[in-house]
Amino acid sequence: MTDPRLLADADLVDSLVAVAEDVARRAGTLVHEGRPADLGVAATKTSAVDVVTAMDLASEELLRTALAELRPDDGVLGEEAGHQAGTSGVTWVVDPIDGTVNYLYGIPAYAVSVAAVVDERAAAAGAAPSPETWTVLAGCVHAPAQGLTYTAGRGRGAHADGRPLRLTPPPPLARSLVGTGFGYVAARRRAQARVLTEVLPRVRDIRRAGAAALDLCAVAAGRLDLYYERGLGPWDMAAASLVVAEAGGDVRGLRGRPAGTEMTVAGAPERVAELVALLEELDADSDAPA
Numbered sequence: 001m002t003d004p005r006l007l008a009d010a011d012l013v014d015s016l017v018a019v020a021e022d023v024a025r026r027a028g029t030l031v032h033e034g035r036p037a038d039l040g041v042a043a044t045k046t047s048a049v050d051v052v053t054a055m056d057l058a059s060e061e062l063l064r065t066a067l068a069e070l071r072p073d074d075g076v077l078g079e080e081a082g083h084q085a086g087t088s089g090v091t092w093v094v095d096p097i098d099g100t101v102n103y104l105y106g107i108p109a110y111a112v113s114v115a116a117v118v119d120e121r122a123a124a125a126g127a128a129p130s131p132e133t134w135t136v137l138a139g140c141v142h143a144p145a146q147g148l149t150y151t152a153g154r155g156r157g158a159h160a161d162g163r164p165l166r167l168t169p170p171p172p173l174a175r176s177l178v179g180t181g182f183g184y185v186a187a188r189r190r191a192q193a194r195v196l197t198e199v200l201p202r203v204r205d206i207r208r209a210g211a212a213a214l215d216l217c218a219v220a221a222g223r224l225d226l227y228y229e230r231g232l233g234p235w236d237m238a239a240a241s242l243v244v245a246e247a248g249g250d251v252r253g254l255r256g257r258p259a260g261t262e263m264t265v266a267g268a269p270e271r272v273a274e275l276v277a278l279l280e281e282l283d284a285d286s287d288a289p290a
Contacts, residue, residue: 013153016090016116016138020239021151023066027059027112028144031097034058039104046184053104056080059096059112067092074116075129079235083128090116090137091129095235098141099211108145113213115139115238131234131241131260139239141213150217150243158220158246165220165247170268171204173275176225179207179215183231191287192230198282199228199275212264216240219266220247226267226275230285237264252276254285 035055042054060080067076075086078094085091092114097103099110116138119129141150150165152158158165170176178199182192200206207224209215212232218224220243241251241259250269251259254276259265263285265272279285 010156013137013156017140017151017153017156019067019070020092020114020116020138020140021142021149023063023070024112024114024140024142025144025149026066027062027096027114028142030062031055031059031103031110031112032144035103041104052080053097053100055103056097056100060094063092063094063096063112063114067094077128077234079233085123085126089118089120089123091119091123093117093129093235093238095213095233095238098213098236099209102210107210109143109209109211109214110145111141111143111148111211111213113139113141113235113239115242117238129234131237132258134238136238136242136245139242141217141239141243143211143214148217150220150240152239152242152246154242154246156246158243160217160221165243167220167248167268168222170225170271173203173226173271173278175204176267176271177205177207178203178275179209179218179224179227181208181210181212181215181229181231188231188287190289194289195279195282195284199278202278212236213240216251216264216266217243219249220244224267226265226271228263228265228275228279228284230261230263232259232261232264241266254280 060078073088075091077083095113103110117134119134121133122129137154244266250272251266253259253263
């Protein structure tokens, strides 16, 4: 069980939201204003097309340094440098650039994502926090090139540039605009393409922006009705999943599991239930070929 004092402390949540926004904006300024004209690939991850730039590394270094100054007892889990344990019970889950390929190509759909989570089970095991067991307390998704900043605090609501977010009654699945994304390994892409061919005829249309955190926030803001994706990392979803939840949405996985790497589905609860049922029928949480 997560320490109930952390979950019930509204002042703590508000302060964590403020820290998340502060450091996300600092990193956003760095990556937006400091992007070199000759930006190239610094490294690759899961495949030759899954890239890391020097600005990803610089952004995460800035985030870790800023968080160490503001919250020195907290842990940090970052996409590029991994997990550093803390002693406070709070861990920051950071994505220095969500949508790195967009950023590499000069496409403005990218963001810095920062979230504060608690996960007593993981801490007891000396492990990094996990979407399956954590509770997200606060988050910020800052998209500097688009001039958008989403924030949320557990029990404190979700906002876009200070404007409250609340999901409206959703359209039927057949008239729902659905966002998704794809992995960078060929076998997974083949499986995701198979699922897509079955989902597409059953919905209004599909959108693929290339930044999971922004897709999730788009659900909260009403620019997408639903979103699903297999293969998200903890940093992709931590802050944005709270934005959706605090806007009245549902974020979950398949087969009764929480949202996580196997599958993340988000939207209004009744439509999420329909899409989850379809994705389960299609074995969308498997990379097996048709």
